[in-house]
Amino acid sequence: MNCRPFHSVLSVAAMLVWITAAAPAIAAGPIDPQVVAEASGVKPTIAEDGVVRIGWSRHDVEVTVDGMPLPPAAGLGSWAAFTATDTGAMVMGDTVVFQDEVDAAMDAAFAHGLEVTALHNHFFYDSPKVYFMHIGGAGDPESLAAAVKAVWDSIRAVRAARPQPATGFGGDTPVAGEFDAAVLAEIVEHRASVNQGVVKITIGREGRMHGQTIGASMGLTTWAAFSGSDALAAIDGDFIMTADEVQPVLRALREAGLHVVALHNHMMGEQPGFYFTHFWGKGSAAELARGFRSALDAQAAAGEIAAAHTTH
DSSP states (O other), X not given: OOOOOOOOOOOHHHHHHHHHHHSOOOOOOOOOHHHHHHXXXXXXXXXXXXXXXXXXXXXXXXXXXXXXXXXXXXXXXXXXXXXXXXXXXXXXXXXXXXXXXHHHHHHHHHHTTOEEEEEEESOSSEESOEEEEEEEEEEOHHHXXXXXXXXXXXXXXXXXXXXXXXXXXXXXXXXXXXXXXXXHHHHHTSOEEEETTEEEEEEEOOEEETTEEEOGGGTOEEEEEEEEOSSSEEEEEEEEEOHHHHHHHHHHHHHTTOEEEEEEOSOXXXXXXXXXXXXXXXXXXXXXXXXXHHHHHHHHHHHHHHHHHHTO
16 A cells, blocks of 8 residues: 655635635536536536436446346436536536445546545445445536546546456455554554454544433444554545535545545434544554644644634
């Protein structure tokens, strides 16, 4: 795993708040479907409300759900919808991804200025397993359409290199051994516990739900677990994040070579609203700990930016 330096960035949502507050509203015309068509390479449709939509059905991989071949029209379609805003355009979409396509699709989204807003399943007993990566962004229609194209092209490149989805990340498999938990705790700068050979670092935070203060013991935690040994370990874990923290954490995890395997909510009605991302990686334990630490640092920086914005 290669750990690269992470540079903190504002999320698209945070940038939109700043831009909207700093600039006067400019009446934007409707989205030109020809601009979207040329930038995306896909012929769009136009909804009655003026939203321009493009789509891509996954006919390239046969999928069964509960033993039944699933037609692409029954839920294996990627789409992106563009609508005009006062400052340009906004895109929302959903992209069908197999497990070995997620890294490439997410990296392409970030490289082209899009946000990843969810990553989850829509089926049970599907083969191969299918996931859905939701995306969003704001800007000019041409750039947004080109960004969606880049995401879809990255997926096509994975399938061109390997027609059938992979069944693992590859590389050596960690086996149980010895950890120096104190070293990992020092890197992450949080206390580590050891249970049945697994080193775990847990970081709690507080929120409120139904008028009640809740914390780590109720599930409001960021954590990382190290299995294997110092020489070759696997890391899995979970980040609890506010909306402003999601994009910086996801970007930092990917910069550190860690795989994002889910992005969703765990509760409803909490204040503030929290989101959770789950991750996985393999490598030396120290290198994995540094990757986890980089995401914690990105989260802290995003929290400071959000706090500064709320005080002005």
